[in-house]
Amino acid sequence: MLVNQVAVFLENKQGRISDFCKALSSADINLITMSIADTTDFGILRAITDDNDKAIKVLKDAGFTVSSTDLLGIEVEDKPGGLADVLSTMDNAGINIEYLYSFVKKDGKAMILFKVANIDETIEICKNKHLKIIDTGISIK
């Protein structure tokens, strides 16, 4: 029921995101989406690939500090208000979101990836509210 994400520590210096992408491409791994914020000295690059296990191995071999985290993926309609409805549901249930990012799937639906503190509890709430929880393994590819 979860979406696995790769997290990589990147120093804020020229060429590092490119190095990261090269490491993946050399192992024929496809990036599905990624997110990185602008910070002063360093950043955490978060990405979802078509083979995270392989990506983690390849990146570690290339000298990156890598870890993986599970996110909650929810599918929403790619239209105005699609995300707002989901967020107000979560808000009403008192769920605090640490961060989120998103991408549009091939079927035209939007996929929102949430990092929350208590993921199991959040899944239960989302199920009760009939939100569409997506598992990476099946739907993303």
Next chain:
Amino acid sequence: MFNPKIETMSREELKVLQLERLQKIVKYAYENVPFYKKKYDQAGVKPEDIKCLEDIKKLPFVVKDDLRDNYPFGLLAVPMDDIVRVHASSGTSGKPTVVAYTKNDLDMWSECMARLIVAAGGTKQDIVQISFGYGLFTGALGLHQGWEKIGATVIPASSGNTERQVMLLKDLGATALVSTPSYALYIAEVMEKMGYTKDDFKLRIGLFGSEASSPEMHEALREKLGVIPTDNYGLSEIIGPGVSGECLEKCGMHINEDHFLAEIVSPETLEPIYDEYGELVITTLTKEGLPMIRYRTKDITKINYEPCKCGRTSARMEKIRGRSDDMLIIKGVNVFPSQIEGVICNIEEIGNNYEIVVTRENYVDNIKILVELVDASLLHNYAMLDKLTAKIKHNLRTVLQIDADIKLVEPMTLKRFEGKAKRVTDLRKI
């Protein structure tokens, strides 16, 4: 002059006095400090072997690590009952270097300071603001005692809160300032920002010490604060400030040679050298609590024995040119890379490699330490990385007494060394 009899003594008379005192202190240390007895016995030298001043080279050296190994009071020559004051500076590793003074030591210290203050233009009429940090550091109390001894008015402002410093300087009409040269320049900047010019103050002299300064810095101090700047030198292991200081001729720092015997040795061979730059080695000729015989200061300088235009006959040492070890002086605080290494290696989330970058901006020293992140479990969120940075900072502060900027870098990106590691980059232009 504060003590013309001593300060203008002929070199011949001085040498007689120095030899007499050297013989006495060597015997005293040998008989009262087991450390010296053991050291001299091992070297096969007896106090009686000191027959002339040159014989001092028969004695083994003392280094800062000896103080650490005998921490805190192992090198004292008197019972604790006779100790009236303790000071400390940072040591080469976790523990500070502790020094202790008898009543007579404090009197001697005040006398030495008083001479240097008068040589730097200080008088009984002066109102002096001491903007060194008070506390274990010897700088503030050393100068404080000396100024009181000459009968001046002392404002023990301590360091920090610079706007308040400026207010005190102005409102209390200070005529003299004691601080590190870099802090004095910072005070000058703050004065300017507060809308003052040097004419709003009565400052006329500035006694600067505890870190290196260049003639250019002194020129800036003269211009911005309207003071005649002079340097003074000392180290806590010997006494604190009071070892030597510039007179108004500004041609080297006069050494209080009746109390401190100075030698220059080659840092490589450790043999005495003359008329060239080398490491300064000092022997305390009169200190009771913690006699230091042939203490290696690791400071590089040169000594000039020609009489000075000011009339003093004491030898003059040049500004410190550098160090023969890796000690850094940051914001006036001694910092050894080994201390930083100790802290870094005890934090599991980061690697054992590190780099230190020292810079100076707006006359304020800044130390930045680069460390490699190795614990991938902290990548869940930024807060965990921030917490790690805060922890490294805190641990460093506990040991170094100063704040360092921490920069986390990727693993295996810092330089690796096969031979002697060069981890420090000092970008300060002094």
